[in-house]
Amino acid sequence: MAARITELVLDCTDPERLATFWGEVLGYEVLDRDEDSVEIGPPDKRTTLLFLRNSDRKLQKLRLHIDVRATDREQKDELERLLALGATHADIGQGDDVSWYTLHDPEGNEFCLLSGRADP
Known part of the structure:
Protein backbone atom coordinates (compact mmCIF):
# COMPACT_ATOMS: atom_id res chain seq x y z
CA MET A 1 0.00 0.00 0.00
CA ALA A 2 1.28 3.47 -0.85
CA ALA A 3 0.59 6.83 0.68
CA ARG A 4 -1.21 9.61 -1.17
CA ILE A 5 -1.13 13.39 -0.82
CA THR A 6 -4.33 14.53 0.88
CA GLU A 7 -3.49 18.17 1.64
CA LEU A 8 -0.96 20.64 0.41
CA VAL A 9 -0.33 23.22 3.15
CA LEU A 10 0.81 26.73 2.28
CA ASP A 11 1.94 29.12 5.00
CA CYS A 12 0.71 32.64 4.28
CA THR A 13 0.00 35.94 5.96
CA ASP A 14 -3.61 36.17 4.72
CA PRO A 15 -5.34 32.77 4.40
CA GLU A 16 -8.65 34.26 3.22
CA ARG A 17 -7.03 36.21 0.39
CA LEU A 18 -4.91 33.31 -0.81
CA ALA A 19 -7.76 30.79 -0.50
CA THR A 20 -9.98 33.11 -2.54
CA PHE A 21 -7.30 33.46 -5.24
CA TRP A 22 -6.56 29.73 -5.50
CA GLY A 23 -10.25 28.84 -5.22
CA GLU A 24 -10.92 31.00 -8.28
CA VAL A 25 -7.87 29.63 -10.13
CA LEU A 26 -8.81 25.98 -9.53
CA GLY A 27 -12.58 26.17 -9.21
CA TYR A 28 -12.31 24.86 -5.62
CA GLU A 29 -14.74 25.63 -2.82
CA VAL A 30 -14.12 26.43 0.84
CA LEU A 31 -14.33 23.23 2.87
CA ASP A 32 -13.36 24.54 6.29
CA ARG A 33 -12.10 27.70 7.92
CA ASP A 34 -11.18 29.15 11.26
CA GLU A 35 -9.38 32.34 12.28
CA ASP A 36 -5.96 30.98 11.25
CA SER A 37 -6.68 28.77 8.26
CA VAL A 38 -8.87 28.16 5.22
CA GLU A 39 -9.08 24.81 3.44
CA ILE A 40 -10.29 24.59 -0.15
CA GLY A 41 -10.79 21.64 -2.43
CA PRO A 42 -12.76 20.01 -5.19
CA PRO A 43 -16.20 18.53 -4.46
CA ASP A 44 -14.70 15.02 -4.02
CA LYS A 45 -12.26 16.45 -1.40
CA ARG A 46 -9.58 14.08 -2.72
CA THR A 47 -6.68 16.54 -2.47
CA THR A 48 -7.14 19.88 -0.74
CA LEU A 49 -5.14 23.06 -0.21
CA LEU A 50 -4.85 24.37 3.34
CA PHE A 51 -3.77 27.99 3.80
CA LEU A 52 -2.29 28.40 7.26
CA ARG A 53 -1.62 31.79 8.81
CA ASN A 54 2.06 32.47 9.43
CA SER A 55 3.49 35.94 10.02
CA ASP A 56 6.79 35.09 8.30
CA ARG A 57 7.03 36.55 4.80
CA LYS A 58 8.36 34.54 1.88
CA LEU A 59 11.98 35.56 1.23
CA GLN A 60 13.24 33.27 -1.53
CA LYS A 61 12.16 31.03 -4.40
CA LEU A 62 10.05 28.10 -3.30
CA ARG A 63 11.50 24.62 -3.56
CA LEU A 64 8.06 23.24 -4.38
Whole structure:
Protein backbone atom coordinates (compact mmCIF):
# COMPACT_ATOMS: atom_id res chain seq x y z
CA MET A 1 0.00 0.00 0.00
CA ALA A 2 1.28 3.47 -0.85
CA ALA A 3 0.59 6.83 0.68
CA ARG A 4 -1.21 9.61 -1.17
CA ILE A 5 -1.13 13.39 -0.82
CA THR A 6 -4.33 14.53 0.88
CA GLU A 7 -3.49 18.17 1.64
CA LEU A 8 -0.96 20.64 0.41
CA VAL A 9 -0.33 23.22 3.15
CA LEU A 10 0.81 26.73 2.28
CA ASP A 11 1.94 29.12 5.00
CA CYS A 12 0.71 32.64 4.28
CA THR A 13 0.00 35.94 5.96
CA ASP A 14 -3.61 36.17 4.72
CA PRO A 15 -5.34 32.77 4.40
CA GLU A 16 -8.65 34.26 3.22
CA ARG A 17 -7.03 36.21 0.39
CA LEU A 18 -4.91 33.31 -0.81
CA ALA A 19 -7.76 30.79 -0.50
CA THR A 20 -9.98 33.11 -2.54
CA PHE A 21 -7.30 33.46 -5.24
CA TRP A 22 -6.56 29.73 -5.50
CA GLY A 23 -10.25 28.84 -5.22
CA GLU A 24 -10.92 31.00 -8.28
CA VAL A 25 -7.87 29.63 -10.13
CA LEU A 26 -8.81 25.98 -9.53
CA GLY A 27 -12.58 26.17 -9.21
CA TYR A 28 -12.31 24.86 -5.62
CA GLU A 29 -14.74 25.63 -2.82
CA VAL A 30 -14.12 26.43 0.84
CA LEU A 31 -14.33 23.23 2.87
CA ASP A 32 -13.36 24.54 6.29
CA ARG A 33 -12.10 27.70 7.92
CA ASP A 34 -11.18 29.15 11.26
CA GLU A 35 -9.38 32.34 12.28
CA ASP A 36 -5.96 30.98 11.25
CA SER A 37 -6.68 28.77 8.26
CA VAL A 38 -8.87 28.16 5.22
CA GLU A 39 -9.08 24.81 3.44
CA ILE A 40 -10.29 24.59 -0.15
CA GLY A 41 -10.79 21.64 -2.43
CA PRO A 42 -12.76 20.01 -5.19
CA PRO A 43 -16.20 18.53 -4.46
CA ASP A 44 -14.70 15.02 -4.02
CA LYS A 45 -12.26 16.45 -1.40
CA ARG A 46 -9.58 14.08 -2.72
CA THR A 47 -6.68 16.54 -2.47
CA THR A 48 -7.14 19.88 -0.74
CA LEU A 49 -5.14 23.06 -0.21
CA LEU A 50 -4.85 24.37 3.34
CA PHE A 51 -3.77 27.99 3.80
CA LEU A 52 -2.29 28.40 7.26
CA ARG A 53 -1.62 31.79 8.81
CA ASN A 54 2.06 32.47 9.43
CA SER A 55 3.49 35.94 10.02
CA ASP A 56 6.79 35.09 8.30
CA ARG A 57 7.03 36.55 4.80
CA LYS A 58 8.36 34.54 1.88
CA LEU A 59 11.98 35.56 1.23
CA GLN A 60 13.24 33.27 -1.53
CA LYS A 61 12.16 31.03 -4.40
CA LEU A 62 10.05 28.10 -3.30
CA ARG A 63 11.50 24.62 -3.56
CA LEU A 64 8.06 23.24 -4.38
CA HIS A 65 5.52 24.95 -6.60
CA ILE A 66 2.16 24.32 -8.22
CA ASP A 67 1.71 23.80 -11.97
CA VAL A 68 -1.70 24.44 -13.52
CA ARG A 69 -3.22 23.92 -16.98
CA ALA A 70 -6.35 25.45 -18.43
CA THR A 71 -9.32 23.11 -18.81
CA ASP A 72 -11.62 25.08 -21.10
CA ARG A 73 -9.55 27.74 -22.89
CA GLU A 74 -6.25 28.40 -24.57
CA GLN A 75 -3.15 29.16 -22.51
CA LYS A 76 -3.10 32.88 -23.46
CA ASP A 77 -6.75 33.28 -22.39
CA GLU A 78 -6.05 31.49 -19.11
CA LEU A 79 -3.03 33.74 -18.54
CA GLU A 80 -5.26 36.80 -18.90
CA ARG A 81 -7.74 35.30 -16.41
CA LEU A 82 -5.00 34.53 -13.85
CA LEU A 83 -3.54 38.03 -14.16
CA ALA A 84 -7.02 39.52 -13.64
CA LEU A 85 -7.38 37.43 -10.47
CA GLY A 86 -4.17 38.92 -9.04
CA ALA A 87 -1.32 36.80 -10.39
CA THR A 88 1.79 38.61 -11.63
CA HIS A 89 4.56 37.58 -14.00
CA ALA A 90 7.65 36.10 -12.32
CA ASP A 91 11.19 35.94 -13.64
CA ILE A 92 13.09 33.13 -11.97
CA GLY A 93 15.56 32.72 -14.81
CA GLN A 94 13.32 30.58 -17.02
CA GLY A 95 14.18 32.49 -20.22
CA ASP A 96 11.92 33.52 -23.09
CA ASP A 97 11.86 30.26 -25.05
CA VAL A 98 9.78 28.13 -22.66
CA SER A 99 6.27 26.83 -23.26
CA TRP A 100 4.94 27.88 -19.85
CA TYR A 101 4.40 31.10 -17.90
CA THR A 102 5.92 31.51 -14.47
CA LEU A 103 3.72 33.59 -12.18
CA HIS A 104 3.43 34.75 -8.58
CA ASP A 105 0.24 34.40 -6.57
CA PRO A 106 -0.85 37.40 -4.42
CA GLU A 107 1.70 36.49 -1.70
CA GLY A 108 4.60 35.96 -4.10
CA ASN A 109 4.52 32.15 -4.31
CA GLU A 110 5.69 30.89 -7.70
CA PHE A 111 3.45 28.76 -9.87
CA CYS A 112 3.45 27.85 -13.55
CA LEU A 113 0.76 27.93 -16.20
CA LEU A 114 1.59 25.06 -18.55
CA SER A 115 0.61 24.79 -22.19
CA GLY A 116 -2.11 22.45 -23.37
CA ARG A 117 -5.33 21.59 -21.60
CA ALA A 118 -6.12 19.34 -18.67
CA ASP A 119 -9.30 17.31 -18.29
CA PRO A 120 -11.82 19.32 -16.21
